[in-house]
Amino acid sequence: MTKLDGGCRCGQVRFRVTALPLVAMACHCTGCQRMTGSAFSLSAAIPSDGFAVVEGEPVIGGLHGATRHYFCPHCMSWLFTRPEGIDWFVNIRTTMLDEPARFPPFIETFTSEKLPWATTSAKHSFETYPPFEAYEELTREYAQSLAGNAD
Numbered sequence: 001m002t003k004l005d006g007g008c009r010c011g012q013v014r015f016r017v018t019a020l021p022l023v024a025m026a027c028h029c030t031g032c033q034r035m036t037g038s039a040f041s042l043s044a045a046i047p048s049d050g051f052a053v054v055e056g057e058p059v060i061g062g063l064h065g066a067t068r069h070y071f072c073p074h075c076m077s078w079l080f081t082r083p084e085g086i087d088w089f090v091n092i093r094t095t096m097l098d099e100p101a102r103f104p105p106f107i108e109t110f111t112s113e114k115l116p117w118a119t120t121s122a123k124h125s126f127e128t129y130p131p132f133e134a135y136e137e138l139t140r141e142y143a144q145s146l147a148g149n150a151d
C-alpha cells in the first residue's frame, strides 16, 4: 500500500498520501512561478480520500480565490491546492514529500508562459491546460507508467 509523508519547511504541518497520483505535473504559469519563487511548480493530483493533513493547521494563501492554495501558517511553504469546483482530488506539491523525486512530472502545462531556459522531463507538453478530453487518456497512460515502475 502507498504511504508517503511530507511536510513544510519548518515541520509544523505534516501530511500523508495513501493513494497513487492520477497524474504528476509541472506548471510553468506565471502564478506558479511567483508562488514557488522558482521556474515552475511540481504537483501530483492525489484522490481526496488518499490525502490527509496529520499535523498542524494549513492556512489559505495565494490568491484567496475559488481555488484554495494551502500554506504552513509559520514558514509559509505552499503545500497543496484544492482546485475550484473539484473535491475528488487534491494537488499536492511533490517537492514537499519526504521523497521529493518520487513522482517526476508526466505532463507540463502553460509552456506558453515558461521561462525560456526552463525545461522538464515531462512526456507531454501543453501551451495552457490539456484539453478536457485528453485527461482520460493521460491518466490511463500515467497509471500504466506507474505500474511499470512498481516497487
Ligand SMILES: [Zn+2]
Binding pocket: 008, 009, 010, 011, 012, 013, 072, 073, 074, 075, 076, 077
Ligand atoms: Zn512550516
Ligand SMILES: [Zn+2]
Binding pocket: 027, 028, 029, 030, 031, 032, 033, 041, 110
Ligand atoms: Zn501554474
